[in-house]
Amino acid sequence: MSTTAVTSATTKPTKVRLQSHSRLFLFPVLIIAVIAVFLMELGIGSVSIPVSGIIDVLTGTAADATWSTIILELRLPRTLAAMMGGAALGAAGLQLQTLFRNPLAGPWALGLTAGAQLGVALVVTAAAVIGSSFLEKFEFLSNLSIVAGAMLGCLLVLLLMVAISRYVSTITLLIFGLMLGYLAQGLISVILHFTNQSQGKIYAGWNDGSFAGVYWEHFPVLVPMVVLGLIGGWLMAKPLNAFLLGENYARSMGMSVKRTRLITLGCAVLLAGPVTAYCGPVLFLGLIIPHMARGIFNTSDHKILMPAVMLLGAIVAQAADLFVHLPWEKHFLHLNAVNALLGAPVVMWVILKNKKMRGFEF
Amino acid sequence: METVLQIKNLTTGYTSKQSKAIVTAHINAELHKGELVCLIGPNGAGKSTLMRTISGAQKPLNGEVFLNGQDIYSIPPKQLAKRLSLVLTERVSAGMLSAYEVIALGRYPHTNWSGKLSQDDHRIIQEAVEMAGAQELVDRSLSELSDGERQKIMVARAFAQEPEVMILDEVTAFLDLPRRVEIMKLLRNMASQSGKSILLSTHDMDLALRGSDRIWLIPKGGDLHIGSPEDLVLNGTFEAAFRSEGINFDRQSGSFNIHTEYDLSVSIVGGDQESIYWTQRAMERAGIKVEPNVNTRVIIENTEDHQFWKFVDEDHEKSFDSIHELVLALNERRKAVAV
Incomplete structure (x- = not known):
């Protein structure tokens, strides 16, 4: 008996297995879904445009000038903003969740969004107090100072959270992030007292969070930053995988913890800052999209999750935006209301599912 | 005998702005090729600090550590990771990574920026899996595994790193006896079959006495004693080291006596x-x-x-x-x- 066991063990050829993720076929599915939602976004609205019409407009052969205007001036920038915003927030969320080793981390939950809001409010107020004449309605959004304000706010909050995360537990950090959000809101309303009514209204409109506020002139700033952040995120997939084992193990395998942290946080600011600056605070997406990606691909491997969150983020953000802009009789839906309906249950599910989150595991 | 790790006049400890706190002083030791050495000693003797210092994670206050003749503190982290791997006490949670993916992370210092695994990498991972006897575990998620199985996977990962030296700090601390014996057997095999030099710090005196080629015994505030387990028992080093702790080591049975005074x-x-x-x-x-x-x-x-x-x-x-x-x-x- 034992001899046969030994021989069979020694003669057995070393099995070399290639990494096989049985769910990789989902990538083409996701890409098709991105395109499908993209076409729906362009076609559906108070004026309905068929796919052939969309293609005509996009290829510049459309006969109907109204359709061209609707698509090129209104729907296309909004849709592209949703696509980029979703991808950016999803990627930022994934990076932050791994870096903080916290399943509920995300640009919004960690207070980055609030930091950006505060930054924008400060810039708006400063401009109002100084009384610069270029601040026509919505014109201020194209101003780089808004982006700078948002990114600076993001960065400061992020640095604060990194410092605090060394001393507090997972849940405490999130509560801290949420409180930071309220603090920012309080500060913002105090600050806005010093601005005039029209500025306040502009801020309030921005503060609702919508991809519809993004115009073509914003893209030269938005696109390079987001693309840079996404590429950075992809390049960091390997160190982020090592980070899953914890800082000590990652370091023991030759990873530079400091550098990884710096680059990843930099990417998160590049992704969340400009998106918040142009679209306003978009809640929940950054938090839930990584969970959807993990669920769908059944893995924690960042080489798969990174592209997955980008595609899923693009799909979910476009779909949420589409839902808001369906030809309702009355327009009362806000993007963040849709996000909350989608996101809050996911957060509850994560808390209930995760032993560590429930506090049972030491 | 080929010396892989050489510790020369090493003083470990911590420096702050005001002062230096020395934990262990003037340590000299050598780790040979294919040798399993257990570092034992009472709590507070400085085992962990010594382990961290030897593994290059912490700078010494004084002295040197050489890895095959090269000063360990001058080796860049990624190069060092190719030559020295670590397993720690901490219980790892790795999200949804499978056991195989965790072992594959051992290839981290060997792969390029994308972390893509070559055929060769997969072969080495498979060897580590077989060495650890973890064939049944590889397809499962690490989060589903018991503490003992997880540590086995972490040891396999350290092996897949293809180091010259493996350093393991109290890796069996949270495991039950059968699991501790299993890990010890696994480490013995790794040392004897593949020529890895293994340094393991442990509280488990019995396993250390039975399983290690040599023991580094570090008493509180004393000098490091080195020798085969049996030599240290016979020449009374063991007894002396633990007597100061109020524990009686019985040479005859090779274990600790709970009672020290007899009335019958x-x-x-x-x-x-x-x-x-x-x-x-x-x-x-x-x-x-x-x-x-x-x-x-x-x-x-x-x-x-x-x-x-x-x-x-x-x-x-x-x-x-x-x-x-x-x-x-x-x-x-x-x-x-x-x-």
Whole structure:
């Protein structure tokens, strides 16, 4: 008996297995879904445009000038903003969740969004107090100072959270992030007292969070930053995988913890800052999209999750935006209301599912 | 004998702005190729600090550590990771990574920026899997595995890193005895079959005595003692190291005595070797010294179908069916004598 066991063990050829993720076929599915939602976004609205019409407009052969205007001036920038915003927030969320080793981390939950809001409010107020004449309605959004304000706010909050995360537990950090959000809101309303009514209204409109506020002139700033952040995120997939084992193990395998942290946080600011600056605070997406990606691909491997969150983020953000802009009789839906309906249950599910989150595991 | 890791006059500790806190001073030791060494010593003797310093994670206050002749603190982290791997006490949670993916992370320092695994990498991972006997575990998510299985995977990962030296810090601390034995066996195989040099710090004296080629014994505030387990026992180093801690190490049994003062002596008569050994253990546990040729005797007798213990002294003689009953009766008797 034992001899046969030994021989069979020694003669057995070393099995070399290639990494096989049985769910990789989902990538083409996701890409098709991105395109499908993209076409729906362009076609559906108070004026309905068929796919052939969309293609005509996009290829510049459309006969109907109204359709061209609707698509090129209104729907296309909004849709592209949703696509980029979703991808950016999803990627930022994934990076932050791994870096903080916290399943509920995300640009919004960690207070980055609030930091950006505060930054924008400060810039708006400063401009109002100084009384610069270029601040026509919505014109201020194209101003780089808004982006700078948002990114600076993001960065400061992020640095604060990194410092605090060394001393507090997972849940405490999130509560801290949420409180930071309220603090920012309080500060913002105090600050806005010093601005005039029209500025306040502009801020309030921005503060609702919508991809519809993004115009073509914003893209030269938005696109390079987001693309840079996404590429950075992809390049960091390997160190982020090592980070899953914890800082000590990652370091023991030759990873530079400091550098990884710096680059990843930099990417998160590049992704969340400009998106918040142009679209306003978009809640929940950054938090839930990584969970959807993990669920769908059944893995924690960042080489798969990174592209997955980008595609899923693009799909979910476009779909949420589409839902808001369906030809309702009355327009009362806000993007963040849709996000909350989608996101809050996911957060509850994560808390209930995760032993560590429930506090049972030491 | 080929020296892989050489520690020269190493002083470990911590520096702050105001002062230096020395934990261990002037340590000299060598780790040879294919050797399993256990670092043991009481809590607070500085095992962890020494392990961290030897592994390059912490700078020493003084002295040097050489890895095959190269100063370990001058090797860049990624190069060092190719030559020295670590396993830690901490319980890892790796999200949804499978055990295979965790072991594959051992290839981290060897792969390019994208972390893509070559055919060769997969072969090395597979070797580590087989070495650890983890074939059944690889497809499962790490989060589903027990603590013992997780540590086994972490050891396999450290092996897949293809280091010259593996350093393991209290990796069996949270495991039960069978799992501890299993990890120890696994490490012995890794050392003897693949020529890895392994340094393991542990609290488990018994496993260290049985499993290691040599022991580095570090008493509180004392010098590092090095030798084979048996040498350290026979020359009294063990006894001396733990006596200061108020623990009695018994050379004969190679284990620790709980009782140090005896108020009764007995001789054990009859029985086979096993029965004698375990009866003696019971006596020691009860605080009774076992000596040859004492009038008070415990006689082990066998009938056809069972064994019994007879207690005999000047005025008593009584039989017991189990060691438990014997010990109870002896305790009663000692109380009576004391009164």
